[in-house]
Amino acid sequence: MIVLDKIRKVFNQGMPNELVAVHGAALDLGSARFIVLKGPSGSGKTTLLSIVGCMTRPTSGRIILDSREISGLPERFLTKIRRETFGFIFQQFNLIRGVTALENVMVPAYPRGEKYSLLRDRAMALLELFNISRKAASRAEWLSGGEAQRVVIARALINNPSIIIADEPTAHLDTGLSHEFMEIMGRLHQEGKMIIIASHDPIVYESGLADMLVGMRDGRIESVRDLA
Amino acid sequence: MSLMVWIEKQRNLIDFVLSSLLRRKGKNFALIAAYILIVFVLASVMFLTHALKREASIVLRGAPEIIVQKMTAGRHDLIPKTYARQIEKIAGVSSAKTRLWGYYYDPLFKANYTLIVPELFKYEEGGIAVGEGVTRAGVTAEGNIMPFFSSDGKLMNYRIREVLPADSELVSSDLVVMSEADFRGLFGIPEGLVTDLAVSVGNPQEVLTIANKIKQQYPDTRPVIRDEIIRTYDAIFDWRSGILLVIFSGALLAFIIFSWDKASGLSAEERREIGILKATGWETSDVILMKFWEGLAISLTSFLVGLLLAYIHVFFTSATLFEPVLKGWAVLYPSFRIVPFISAYQIAVLFFLTVVPYTTATIIPSWSAATVDPDLVMRT
Amino acid sequence: MRKSAIYLTITVINIALCSALFMHAAVRRKDAGKELASQANIVKEYQLTDLVLFTEARYTRHPSMADLNTPFQDYPFSFEHFPSGSLMPVPPGIRR
């Protein structure tokens, strides 16, 4: 369960180039839902997403995750929550170059100190799940768009998060791959994971999978539509 | 956190460090090569000077306890034998022996020899014993004749009766040992005068007192104490490695600036990479730890390899690369195998001189890399 | 094999080699006893005071027997000019 209360995020505070990215956003995102954040670029979607995902701390306001206030936590502790709760999929694939697909999937779990063989088996199983285990030993930059996309999803799942956050995931995919991506997201949602996607791509917000549509503009929440 | 988890975490981080180091092979190998070179040169200097210092202090323990020289107008002058008899009477002096020695410049081979007269010379007049270096410089051998020009211009021929053992070259390389009569004849030194005196003292604690007494009794002399000689060698070699270090510190500094620059000049690619790590669940201290392992992988490897190479250089090849420096313009250069006097202390000093500055130089850059905001990857 | 395992193996080998140096040094020092004794014998027998390291000039050959003014003996205003002189100062023990 995630509740946002009067979230405000300011960049370059007190400088001439001060920028208010999010203006007092208040939102109850509930739990285990499929949420799409809709809005033009520069509307504050990404910033809001990174605040929800415990990547950035808001300048003011409160975030409550599973009835615990986390907005005042220093980074050391936020990271732990982020690692255990969220899986991320970025606009670019953001795979680490020069490293194999398998290692790319494993990297987020490295600091946890899990036994290496177990971790590797888990990563392989995920690659298997998305039918790209044959590419496990290929370097990230040798993967095709579709393969990279699936490796990225596998990476987001390696720490077994309950919430998946995706920022403009289809921006660099063709129509076919975009549909495939949404299909996988639908499958994960059915398995009980909460999905939060920020996008202005109709394939995403008209897919019929979302049960909550949030519209944003100029750093403010414009509309909240519950489709469930 | 249990120990196994901790170890596994460190190993995971090392895995990642190696992946990312190998990805930028060229740059990192250049860095490691420069690092190895630095360690190699420093370690070679320290190994060489320390080993020579130790060897000098062991070997020279047999040198005369006090050498008494006469000074005339500020110059070392011949000393009358009567001084020896007077000095022997000082309480505590067990003996005062005369020494005859000097230099001879051989115009044929452009080499400087040291000519000495031992207390007891084994061979008859006309026979000499020479050091290994002399036979090399003069292309001669045992049984051959060696020509010398005396002070009044006459040609004197001496037969080499013995070549001093090769393993003593460090102290005997340029020696020409001859009888007293030959020496006096060659240089025209009158009877009754000698080069200097070697005084031995019964109780080692009294050496200083006796040196002072000699100085009082004969104000025109200068006593040189053996401890002073050994101390002088210690100081010479400490000074030498110190000064080389100071000269070398320019290179060291340049290297440190280079590694600082390399560590802090994060490319956009590296920043993005660390952003990815942090966004997907690495904490700042994990990244700092990862950077610590990166620094350790580079510095430990370079340190150990540099150390190995320096050891081989100094003790297997007798510091060939430094020979021009040690040799200078000398024609005679002893060929000696240096006895490897090394200690953990030297390793610690080297470590402090190379690894510590490198590590310090990378602390701030690796911190600033580690504090890249995780949402960086979302904003770009 | 994991990369960390390879690296750790290499490092362990490196450290082992470095400790082998110490053992080699210890063995060589033991062997050198004869060599050192032979040198010490010569030193004692001929009452020597210095090592034959720098034979290029008289005062570099016997640093312990030299004076502060030795380099200038040839000519009062000449500067000391031998290569080893740039590395080796006049011994401090002679100064008093």
Add this chain to the structure above:
Amino acid sequence: MILHPAIIALLAGSALVAFMLLYSSWYGIEVIRKWDLRSGSELQLSLEKKTYLISTMMAYAMGFQLISLFLFVYTADSLCSLFTGAMCAAGTLNVNDFGYPVFLLKLVNFLFGGLWLVLNYTDNRAYDYPMIRKKYFFLIALMPLVLAEVFLQARYFFGLEAEIITSCCGSLFSSSDRSAAPGIFALPVRLSTGIFYGWHIFVLGLGVFFYKTGKGAYFFGIASLLLFFISGWALIQFISLYIYELPTHHCPFCMLKQEYGHVGYLYYISALAGCVAGTGVGMLQRFRHIASLEAVIPGIQKRLTIVSVTCYLFFMLAATYAMVFSGFRL
């Protein structure tokens, strides 16, 4: 000044440590003035980032400090041949007035720095950094000591001129008196051995008691701090005699040499680690009621207790070993 590689290394090393501490203190002041965890302002975020840098720097600085402590002693030892009458580090340190103060400052700074790291480690385990101001005050208070060390060390090395006649360890740490060490150290052997073992066992007992019941942390802390001094005193007073197997050799430095199998390192390191860990237990006791630390502190204290007790036990066993297997009898 003697131009020796180790001297250059030590001077450069302590300059680096001083620089790191100055830098940390500078930001420490800012943290003390402006820290506000509830705020998400950019200033606060950048201060939080700085705390990582300061922790890292301090950890490195302490590592260097430990190496430099031994390097300092060892360098003094290797320089002794340059000074008439100096036979080991004890004589060289006595060449001018700065040698011993530097050595003592190095010890003290290591102990305080170790305590700071314990405090920092604990504070970082709490989600609201409850001790942040205290720990930076501590850091700033540590500053003058470190600067003094750097300054005195430079004075010491610059003041070294070969050949000043000094007293060696023979006259420094011994007297003809049968009851061994001079001055404030002098106590009958039987009594001092008794004090050494008595206090050791007392501290070990307190440690076990604290581990079992969680009570008596302050006692344990103070007792183990005292034990450090008692151990050092015992080392000079009588343990050294067994190590050297000589009736008048009380030098605390010679035991670091190869001739004695570098055995001194065991004593020094175990006493230093035992003291930092043990005193840390007492220090943390003050903070155990802070809400966010309540769950954290007892665990850390227990681990520190294990470290401290193990180290001191090790010290005692090593000393006993030296006494039993020494050819020397008092």
